[in-house]
Amino acid sequence: MNGRVRISALLTVLALLLPPTAAVTASAADAPPVVKLSKSQAGTGGSITVTGSGWRARALLMILICGQSVPSTGVRGGTNSCANADGRAVTTDAEGRFSRKLPVAEPPVPCPCAVHVATVTGAKAEADAVFQVAGHAVEPLPAEAAGGRLSVLTDTRLDGSSGLLTWFGAPPTRTLVFTVGNVGTSAVRNPVFQVGTAHGVFAPQWEEQQWRGTIRPGGKARIELPVQLAAGAHGDYTVSLKYGGKVMAEQPWGVGRPWGVPLFWTLACLVVPAALFRAGMAVVDRVRPRQTARHRGLRLPELALRLPGLRPREEARHAARSSSTLPWFTPDNDPGTAGRLSAPHDDSPTSRTSPTAPTRKGPP
CATH class of the missing domain: 2.60.40.10 (Immunoglobulins)
Known part of the structure; x- marks a missing residue:
């Protein structure tokens, strides 16, 4: 008995400590969204203010005026029964509320009409509010066909x-x-x-x-x-x-976006110019065949004469033979250079006498 009393007291204390907004939030989340209109009837060219509450926070909504629609049955023909060109989009605030001005336009089908509000993305949610477009035709809703449904x-x-x-x-x-x-x-x-x-x-x-x-x-x-x-x-x-x-x-x-299409065109812009360049270079090589043949037809002696440092075989042999004939001569003791390196001398006949010849003694 004491244990039950303690449990009851503990539950009572917890109920007092819990914030009262938790239960309100849970009930608000389960409640369907609500749409209210500033006017229940208006003519074409006018406008009304549409307000709503109980929607998902930061949700994108679409507001339309639709024909053949009542809140109990919804929009019969879907959005094809609505004035899509004059619809308006709105985003709810953090508390799921919105307010938006909507121009009045005639739907493509007769009334009864309603203002239809539905989510565009995310979880599906919708709500309708009865509205009458002044001057627009009104016809009864078509009865459901008997038999299979x-x-x-x-x-x-x-x-x-x-x-x-x-x-x-x-x-x-x-x-x-x-x-x-x-x-x-x-x-x-x-x-x-x-x-x-x-x-x-x-x-x-x-x-x-x-x-x-x-x-x-x-x-x-x-x-x-x-x-x-x-x-x-x-x-x-x-x-x-x-x-x-x-x-x-x-x-x-x-x-998803087809990323292969821009990739294909990027590769095409790179490959096609490269292929055209290669084809153009091949055509240029075929147009001037003589110049290519003349360079390819050079003989070895002509090539040796054209290139510096290379001489024909005969000149190479002659140079090797002349260099090996008198190996003991150097530029300093070469006989041909002795006269050029001596002092100046007289070219008279007496000076041409060899210095080693004996002199004649006697009367002149």
């Missing part, structure tokens, strides 16, 4: 991966996989789905794809539909699935 049972996913060709600009491809169930009273045969791809905040481009098969009442089927983007596509895309005029699921798809 399909509903998505599981979250959609995109299977597949990008290959090497996609890195060089080939169209990215994926497979949209989802499971649908027939919640109607009759079988659905060969249903036709619409698969749309949207880039950023732009409206999706829809393409009809038919699935071959029959889904009985209460049954389910796993469906795979191919999805393909344009060549060179990159960035953030959204794949939407629509059946019977109602958007059933959306799936984000981030496509």
